[in-house]
Each structure stands twice: as C-alpha cells, then as structure tokens.
Amino acid sequence: MTLEPTRLPVSHPAGQYDVLVGADLLPNLAELAHLRGPIALITDSHVGPLHAHRLGEVACTVTIPAGEQNKTLATVQTIYDQLLAAGIDRQATVVALGGGVVGDVAGFVAATYLRGVDFVQCPTSLLAMVDASVGGKTGVDLPQGKNLVGAFKQPTAVLADITTLHTLPPEEFAAGMAEVVKHGLINNPELFGRLESGEWRFSNQSPIANLQSLVAAAIAVKRDVVQEDPFEQGRRATLNLGHTFGHAIEQVSGYRIRHGEGVALGLVAAAHLSARLEYGDPALQGRIEAVLRAQGLPTRIPAAYKPAPIYAAMFTDKKKAAGRLRFILLRDVGDVFIVGDVAEKDVLATLTAVQSQENSSLQ
Template identity: 45%
Template sequence: MNPPSPTTIDVALGARSYPVWIGRGLLGDSARWRAMLRGRHVLVASNTTVAPLYLERVARGLDGLQWSSFLLDDGEAHKSFANVERALAALAGLGATRDACVIALGGGVVGDLAGFSAACWMRGIDFIQMPTTLLAMVDSSVGGKTGVNLPAGKNLVGAFHQPRAVVADIDTLATLPDREYRAGLAEVIKGAAIGDEPFFAWLEAHAGALAARDETAVVEAIARKLRYKAGVVARDETEQGERALLNLGHTFGHALETAGRYTTLLHGEGVAVGMLLAARLSERLGMAGAADTARLQRLLETTGLPAAVPAGFDPEQLLALMRLDKKNTAGTLRLILWRGIGRAEIVGGVAGEEVLAVLREAIASA
C-alpha cells in the first residue's frame, strides 16, 4: 500500500519559491523530487551515519544521471572549510556544470555545508534538502541559510541560498537516536515561544505524544512550525528584521556550543538552554514575568531537554563569544528576548553586565 499523500508547504519567494514535502516514503518517491533536477550531474552529500541507511534509496532515483556521493564524518566539528573544499573537489571530479544539483541527505551539518558548497560552485547551483533529523526538518532545511563554522564561532561564514525543494521523509526518524530526536523538539518549541502561544499550549498538551514519536503529532508539529517559518522567510528572506526573531536562544546557545567545542551540547540542546537563559534575562530586564519562564522550563523538561548550563563553563568566555554573534551591531549586544510566550522581540544595546549576571547565576546553580 502506498503511503498517504504528503503534507505540502510552499515557501513563497517569487521565482525562487519551493515546496516542502512532509510525509512517509518520500526518499523513494523519486517521481516527485527528480522533477526538480534540471541537469544531468548530481552530487549527493551525506555523512557516514546516514549514508549506509538511506543513500541507496536516493540512488535508485538517480538512474540514468551522472552522480556521485560525498561523505562527511558525523558531527558539528566537521562543518568546516576543509570539508567545503572536499565537496567542491567532488563537484569538479564529477564535471558538474551550472545546471548541476547537490542533494543534502542528512542533518543540519550536512545541509548547511552542502548548501554552502552549492552556493559557491560556479557562483551558485541548485540543491535539494533531504533532512533526516527532526531538527533539520523543522529548522535548517527551510529558509536558505547555509554556512560553516570557524574556531572563533559557529556559522560565521555562509550565504543565503534557497533550495529547490525540501523532502522531509519522516521514515528517517525511526533510526534517529532519542537524544537527537529530543534536540529537534527544541526548535519546535522555539517556534511556538517566538510568536505562537496557541501552538505552545498545543505542545504542552501533546508533549507526551511527541516524546513517544506519535506519527500524527510529529507531522502536525513539523507542519505548524514550518508554516510559521515559511511565512517569516517570505517576509524577510535575508534577516533584515523579523527573521532575526527565529534566533531566540541562539546567541546563548551558539556560545555554549562553541565553548564546548561542539561536543558538550547538541545544537538543539544549546538552543533549549539558550531559550531559558534569554527568558531569565527578559525577567531581569523587567520585560517578562517568572510564570512564562516556568512554563518554558516545564515544557523543556517534559520533552527531555536540558534546562541548565552544564558544569564547567566560564561566564566571561561565553559573553566574549556572544559578542561575535552576527546580530550584534556597532559592538553592542543585540539579543532576541521576549515579553512572554509568543511575544519575542529584538532588543539592542543590552548591557554585557546584565548578560554576565544571568550567566553567572545559571552556572553557579548548575
């Protein structure tokens, strides 16, 4: 029996609009996604964990084309310029022309690096996102942000380069470890915390079903998060204003990831802790009350996400890393804070002493 028709969300960007398909059996549904390929050259970028599970399924849809694969080792530490160079060498070896396509089969690291490599090759070729983690499905695969890390910080180099399509096959979640799955829930919670209080209440009511990976609840959560994000991206593609709100928790979270050398916290875990720190800073600045912070903490804990800074972090180092964040302007901290659940806003000129006080208190209680 064929799987049910996928849920489809359109990212409306004029001539560069593209579909997001969410459902079962989509990697094998090559009749759907192969129509997005415009040339005969395809590079499938993946990693050493995902490729043994799903590369063959995608390869069957590439019959008759000239294609090859490029594999990363698994983990955030491998989102580097050295691996971009390897990806570009693979495109050169394939003889890829300007109508070639890169397929990103994997999580956010694969998607970011593959998309950035596609943006660089011949000043920009097509790519298709095939996210295999919940976090990539609900966040990084949609919106066209691509990039790599530097030792100085995460995602400091990148490009806006929209995919031709996003193929979110939820069958891949069956092989996703529990910790990685929970990390994806952090980005779902983030979307609700930014601008959709009714969705936040829905997540509170369905936290058990989501933790148990109930298919109906998972598809609904992915679709609601992506409808919200697609609307924001359509209104502010290159993050000149509203789209910056999608970074709630990220300034704190990226600093934690970088300070932990990308081994202490997964990205979603960093976002979870970062959201809670942003909520506490909002409290400290008189923008929001403790009740909303408590609701956020309960939901994070109910879904198995961390709600505390791991031991061993240095608050001064974290603040220094936060000062490198891309949202900052003219040397001043510019953070995404909130006035309660569903009411996030961009706040400029935040005093470093206030941020440091929140970090010190969080680390002292770890």
C-alpha cells in the same frame, strides 16, 4: 493508510518552492521535486548507509565524514573534485541528504559549482528539518569561527521525510526539539500548547501523523519569518531567541554542550531576563522549563560554567550588531521582541539565577 504529505509553499526574492513534510518521501524524490536531469547526491557517513538506498537512481554519490568538524572549505574542495570526476554538469541537481552540516555544505557547493546548479534539500535530522533547510543560508566554518563563509542559495524543493527520524539518535532528536520549542515561543502559541500538554505525543492521531504535523508547524514559523525578511535585516533576528545566551554557553563549554542544549538553556535565560526586566510574565520561565525537561533537555547551566566568562563570550558572537549585544525577549508565548540595551548586571544576574546549584556536569 498512507498519510498525504503536508505542502508548505515558500516564497523568496527569486521565486518559490515547496517544502513537503511526510512519511516515505525519499523513494519518490524525482517526482516530488520535479527533477529531470541527473542527481548528484551529497550525504554523510552516518546517513548515507541508512537512507541513500531509498532514493532512486543517482548519477553520483559523494559521502562526506559526519560531524561539524567537516563543515569546511577542504570538504567543499573534495566534493568539487568528485563532481568533476563524475562528469556532473549544469543539468544536474545537487541533492543534500543529511543533517544541517550536509545541507549547509551541499548548498554552498550548489551555489558555487559551475557558478551554480539546482539544489534540493532532504533534511534527515529534526534540526535540519525545522531550521537549517529553510531560509536559503548555506556555508562552512573557518578556523576563526562558525559559518563565516557562505552564500544564500534557495533550494528548488525541500523534502522532509520524517521516516528518516527513526534512526536519529535520541540526543539529536532532543536537540532539534529545542528549536521546535523556540519556534512555538516565537510565533505559534498553539504549537507551544501542544508541547506543553503533551498532546503531540499522546493524541489519538498516529505517532507519525503527530510528528508530521509538529514538524510542519515548526517549519511554518521559520517560513513565515524568512519570507518577511529574506536577507536578515530585521525580524529574522527573532529566530535567534535563546541564541545569544546559548551560543555563549556552548562556546564556554568548549562545545561539550551541544547546540540544542545551549538553545534550551538560552530559552530559560531569555524568559528569566524578560521577567527580570518586567516585560514578561514570571510564570513563563517555569512553563518553558517543564516543556524542555519533558524533551530530555537541560534547564540549568552546569555550575562549572560561570556567569562572567559566559557574558564575555557573548561579545565574540558574530550576530551582535555593531559591538552591542542584542537579546530577543518574550512578553508572552508567541510575542517576542528585540532589545539592544540590556545592562551587564541584569545579564549576569540572569546567568546566576539559571546556574545549577549542583556540581554535576549537566542536569
């Protein structure tokens, strides 16, 4: 029995598009995304060999080397060169097939090549499905920092083919789950409850149906927030739950701690700080830790990364407002809010409390 895809309409300032979540969507890309012109496929060296053959005919395929270190203007330049050499014109649609790196780079290319061509996202990592492919942000890193150059470019369709997740390495799946947990905490107690009870894995639906509904629920949280705040002026900041701590921990670790792991640690720290400042239920931290552990995610900052350097690293995050740190805190599951005036001693005490007592590199 084939399962119907879940359709999530997304409105943005210039129109609307659908996110489709389902199994085996890639073979029907042209039909599902209503494409008429030629397809310029952009993928990476891991995903292309595994999944590009499942798409129908494409006019050209550009394969970039996998990895965040290739999310650069130099990669964008090589893509422009290959699109021009293949005669790709404004009738074409740029299709991104890959994780968040491919989506961000291909989206930036689609926003700028010939002053803009149509763009379709086919995210293949859990993180790209539930986070990067919705919201219209695209861009590349500079030597000075991540995501410093970019554009808002809305896709005309997003196809989240969950069949592709079968080839995703387990640690990448876990990293995406950190953002799913985050989305449950921001605005979907039912989603968080499913993770807490393990119901999404063990219910009597098929595993693929479980995954489809989990991914769709997580996408819907992001969709609802970005629809309300398309240019990140207010509520969209709540999507950074766990990220003020998480980015700083990633940075201090020299990026040995991957983004999803940093977010997991940041969620624990945000719950701890919320309880310390008497906004939130003290039991919430333990509940979040149990959910993260069940996904194979860390819940204690490795002892090697001390509170003071992590605190200092928070001030280099470009998302801080006018030199002040902002934290997203939790009153309860599904009830988050922004605070801009947390005392240094409370942040340091939180980092100390969430620190591992062991000397292992990651627990």
